[in-house]
Amino acid sequence: MTAYAVLLSIVALLALLIRGRTAPAMLFTVWAAAYYLAGFVSEREWLAGYTNSALITLILLLLVSLALERSPLLDRFSDLVLKGGPARAILRLSVVTTMFSAVLNNTAVVGALLGVVSKQRRVAPSKLLIPLSYAAILGGVTTLIGTSTNLVVNSFVIDAGLPALEMFQFSLVGIPLALACIAVMVMCSRLLPTHEPAERENRQTYFLEAQVTPDSPLAGRSIEQNRLRNLDGLFLLELEREGRLISPVGPDEILEEGDVLVFTGQVEKMQALQQIPGLQVFGTRADALLGSNLVEVVISNESILPNRTLREVDFRSQFDAGVVGIRRGDKRLTGQLGRIPLRVGDALLLAVGPDFAQHRNIDRNFHLLDTGVLRPKLTPRQSTLALTGFALAIAVSAVGVWPLLNCLLVLLAILLATRILSVSEMRRRFPFDLLVTIGSALAIAKALESSGAAELVADAMRGLFDGHGVVGAFVGVYLITVVLTEVITNNAAAALAFPIALSTARAFDVDPMPFVMAIAYGASAGFLIPFGYQTHLMVMSPGRYRTLDFLRIGLPVSLTYSAAVLLLVPVFFPF
Template sequence: MNLELYWVLGLLLGAVYFFVTNRIRMDVVALLLIVLFVLSGTLTLEEALSGFSDPNVILIGALFVVGEGLVRTGIAYQVGDALVKVAGSSEIRLLVLLMVAVATLGAFMSSTGVVAIFIPVALSVAQRLEIPPGRLMMPLGFAGLISGMMTLVATPPNMVVNSELMRNGIKGFGFFGVTPLGVVILLLGIGYMLLMRHRLVREPSDKKRSSLGRRSMRDLVREYRLGGRARRLAILPDSPLIGHTLDELQLRARFGANIIGVERWRKFRRVMVSVSAISQFQARDVLLIDMPDPQEVRRLCSEGRLEPMVLRGEYFSDQAREVGLAEVSLIPDSSLLGKTLREVTFRNVYGVSVVGLRRDGSALEGWLVDEPLRMGDTLLVAGNWSFIRQLQTHVRDFLLLGLPAEVDEMAPARSQAAYALIALAVMVLLMVTDPVPNVIAALVACLLMGKFRCVDLESAYRSIHWPTLLLIIGMLPFAMALHKTGGVTLIVDGLMALVGGMGPRVMVASLFILTAVIGLFISNTATAVLMAPIALGAAQQMGVSPYPLAMTVALAASAAFMTPVSSPVNTLVLGPGEYRFMDFVRIGVPFTLLVLAVCVVMVPLLFPF
């Protein structure tokens, strides 16, 4: 080996060391590699920076924006609702459905795109079921990789190997030629993740504990004892409230009823709408009311022709996309001090209703509107998220404290959901039919998302996970460095001399291992380009069919389970799952060995030697 190759391998080992120890951020390590390649003369400036123009980098960035559009329009959470509805409270059923859905969609479109789309869905579902995100993120990533084993067009390595067969005058694989193997590996992956899911999360650090401990709306309801005060009352068809405004009815003065919101039928479902003094009630409306006195509730129902309805403990969390809860704390010199909520006319001034009050660490019960406010009081307010966010501008009267976890599910562009679906459908159609490269399909979807106001520039730039892109950009030049210094050629040339005489099954295992190891450091497409000719050459020298060895290379190129930099799919789930480098090693290596065993056993059965 020449000195330049020693240098490249040394840099490789150094990068792996920092990835494993996590002493330096992975994206910083990647940028250091670019600098060292140029300073050492191993790569030219253009070669070292080639990752910035790589289509896969642009594709991943564009898919982050597409995913943000699905979140802002509420589509991602609607998919989550469907998964939760089918899975119920079963984490096992949820994991199975998630992996099957991702693997199925990824069989016909970019697995990276599918995973990027499903990440916000999985995070939302995990939050609702109170499951650590780490239990779903790695199964999501593994399902994305397995999707490459489902059809011939599921991933570029499959098509690279198929093209190599045809280039050598050999008939290629059928469209579903790889599918039986993919289905078996998917079932194996589901079973493996069900067994390992409790090992997918680590004990969080103190810093993580505080972020994970952000209170939910359910916590706020319990702390302010809102459960015993809130009521749901349906307006019957003959109610005298119909057609009158809130100001005309004077429900607070007559019954002590504090209207928080109104559920109203729109397009075959109930949605929560904000209320004001001029809000007019309609038949079939359901009033969400803060009323502490049960006798007054009965009197209001009798006189107003209202019917009590069930109010579950998780009601506010379920309505989190339309109505929010938040805490505000009064400060010295506030104009509210000494006044009652009735005198302040809080809802008319700020657009939200006060539904709870804490003083000296304890929630006050009973009628709150006539309670004089004191310095240090903390108010629980309810209303539209846009009004809640505006509270932070009233810094002379109170401070808006930390918002509950459900604020992440707010869909500010919910009305544009249909256009987001159109943009997504266009992207999927272009990726499946392949008239343009995947990156162009994703950019078209981004432009459509912007045109239809599903995303704005600020949210688009904020949605891109720049450390992920920098990590990929920094690792891409390694393939070029290994080529230039002869490292890949040296490894491949030794294969035949080492195991060429040990039989075809040993060759299958060796090709799988070598392909998987090379795939740790360079893209799976480049790995397939390098290994496909070697597989066909080995088959020719051994006098066996080229199909089993070619299929082994295709499967091994997608078996990038062992590190977070082995595939963009793994890198996508690294942050949301709060994983470290070694988490992929300890979970991915055993599963890669299982896939290896499947290949050694099943490939010769489906494609005889």
């Protein structure tokens, strides 16, 4: 009875994850705590998940990556990579991205190249951004540290009492897998759409200007007193006064004659301004002064903004910026922007104030497409020190001299001592959600095993694939993981599929390693639906993609990827 109760609760968890209205970190934490309170896991098992050595290694790796992502190394490759026609540019970009993603966090790699690819004029960005995201995935599956998913799987492996996965154990299948998928992307490049970049559109459609006339009753009164804050479909964004730009505009700002007010929202609702005495509407042009402070950003998965509106977060105060427009994939959202619930991956066009770049929450909440307002890059000396230290840490751990955890601890200390990384930056970007999600997932996995729920699923799979033996069960575990990673996040898919895979291997009395690898590769096989993988959401709006664009190019890539996994894993990791 206990096994069925746990199994039903996992089904409920899956349903909530697919619905997507509650953060995975919250759901996993609640479920783990509930299992502890119900007695399915002991206090020691519940708390031990948060101190798992592989999980701590992952956290340290992400903290070290905060310094590495500021290296100018990737920028130097951009001119070389993006030369030639679309097919050649895709090939070069994919190879370079795959190489870097093998040792760096794939989100950081895509974030570093996103602005460069989006702003170049040689090839339409929509021809390159999906391959950029796919290549980051392909590079991630070639090494243990290439993607957080591999380290998450390693944390489950260690927790299950199995030997820890090695640094280049993934390379045996990962490298030929990556090469095959890159070749498919190049051959299928014609399936990628050709969209003009968003900034080539006339940005004037975002704006509506009006001027305070001489002897206007508005002059001498504040924005609030003149009731200019909550007009129907329009929002006061900026104020130009004698060649000086005031942005954003506070409610207590006193209007003067000759002030130019810039509104955003539904520009067609001009009549709302025409009815205000002393305000002259003179068109929708946006002058050079206004255009000089526009910045494009993409909402990150670490942001506080998803599922909230601009009004709820008090956007102006938080970031010293006003939102001019919102783009979601290939659509520019209209209406009262302050009431639109935001999503990860939305592209925002911001009119920023003078303190925007100094706000410490910018890099946590956004991927900036305009590199001019990014944090300063590392100096050549700092970059050399950080990259050399990272390479040494990987090499020392790969040859077995010292564990990766120890190497990363030493490297982190060096980065802090040399001020390449600061404590405040670490505190700001600490991956708390990942820590609680994976720590809780380990407790959930224990509950699945101890209650017998995982064994129930394994028995069902053994019965389902009775005529196909262990190979059929292996294929079944892989396909289950692929489906999960397409509809929920990759790390959540690995967390839910791992105990099923382990129980299935034990049911067939075979080496669990092929099933472990099926989980690792399957959890990274998110090529069809953009909403399950962070890097897809990062490129969706800058590339102006639709879901159909991912399906069109993702299907041949996904089939190639799956065929390579199912053929090569049993060869290098026999049952």
